[in-house]
Amino acid sequence: MMRVLILGGVAAGTKVAAKLKRLRFDTEVLILTKDADISYAGCGLPYYVGDVITDREKIIVNTPEKFAALTGAKVLTGREAVKLDAAGKTVTAKNLATGEEEVYPYDACVISTGASSIVPPLQGVNLKGVFTMRTPDDAEGLKNYVKASGAKTAVVAGGGFIGLEVAENLLEQGLDVTVMDMAPQVMPGFDPEFAAYGTRHLEKVGIHVSTSTKMEGITGSEKAEGVQTDKGLIPADVVVLSLGIRPNTAFLKETGLEFAKNGAILVDKSLRTNLPDVYAAGDCAVVSNRLTGERAWAPMGSAANMEGRVLAEVLAGREKEFAGVLGTAVVKLPGLNAARTGLNEAAARAAGYDVETVVAVNDD
Known part of the structure; x- marks a missing residue:
């Protein structure tokens, strides 16, 4: 039986676990997460502040207990990963309730530890x-x-x-x-x-x-x-x-993993890192831009979910690649919606495109 250890349980981690258990139910899947909450909607947080969403439970998609019952994956909260031993195929995590260190073996390790506010x-x-x-x-x-x-x-x-x-x-x-x-x-x-x-x-x-x-x-x-x-x-x-975010990868600095300048983990199109049987997805990973093929960091829940789906198929033995991100983002202002995708004018010129711009006024 294959043992898959997932570090982090918000978007990418839970998506890998849920889809992998659907594809190969005999896989042993364990999620370690530092927080008490998993699978929550980060995009909904401002609207909880403003009472547009009145019930905290509505921004939490699944509790650990509910997720485990639905998928068959096991979830341990209050566990902070502190060391990855790629040669020995183990992860050491601190039990935040007891202060003790616990060692977890794996056949494949998925790093989806996300990012924290700067x-x-x-x-x-x-x-x-x-x-x-x-x-x-x-x-x-x-x-x-x-x-x-x-x-x-x-x-x-x-x-x-x-x-x-x-x-x-x-x-x-x-x-x-x-x-x-x-x-x-x-x-x-x-x-x-x-x-x-x-x-x-x-x-x-x-x-x-x-x-x-x-x-x-x-x-x-x-x-x-x-x-x-x-x-x-x-x-x-x-x-x-709200000054931006930083990938939660400091505990991995001595592992030999390859990182981008901002500390996010470099992966290939199948979300593999440079270490054997170690993968990464979500806000802690750098993928590629679908238009230019260049490296791109896209810390968005939508990208994390899609990366998680692809990675689950890779872990299930299928030949799958993540096509890359387009840089899509949507923001709601009072009485106005704004959205973008693809390259803006400056980025397109920097990528070598001969750009013309048009402003079109349309109904929403």
Whole structure:
């Protein structure tokens, strides 16, 4: 019987487990996950903050118990992988409840440990009222703090998709919201004229936007009171750090795995790493761009699910390849939907294409 050990259980990990058990039920599949929650909808977290989704259970697709009963895979929560021994084919994990280390053997290991929010080493980031937005606990903490503290002002540091959706939902809660970003535009990856349109729309509905603005620290003695920037102080009872994410791969640095510059794991089209019988998928892996064939990091739930499906077929002995990502992203602003796919103008020119652009006005 083949033993497949999966590290991480949000999108890619659970997709590998579920599909592999459907293809080859006799495979022994074990998921180790650091968190208590698995298989949750990260894209729904801002809407839980804004009470659009009122029940926490609706952002958690499966509990470990329900998932195990549905698929036949085993799930162990509260286990943080700390060491991979590729030669001995074992993973050492720390039991977060007991503090003890446990060793798990495998025939094939899937690394799907995802990524974590970047928290800069600045003054005030550990104050009360400062949040990231990556897990259901993050969303619940922010939602409860806003209600309990009577917060009136909020700063969202980072104008990416999750940051903008958090901003919308804090606005819905009656807060005065500012979005700031070091970059010259919000909505990364969008062509500048569309990002500018989005900025004008945000400001029209009452969200302040400050681009090309560097965060220098968070002020306050016991709780957040403001964000100090290179352009001055912005009052903030609540601060949400949405400054991007970093792959959860630090524990793998001494294994001989090949990494991209950002710490994500390099894989081939069948999601294989350079180590024998070790695979990677999801936010901790670098795949390829479907248009250019170049390496691409696409930390999106949609990509993670598709990678997981392909990897399950590979583990079941089928010849399958992941075709690559197109860079698709969708963001909801107040009263406006925005989406992109493929290469923007700058990326297309950089890839050697002779580009013409057209703006077409259509019904949604």
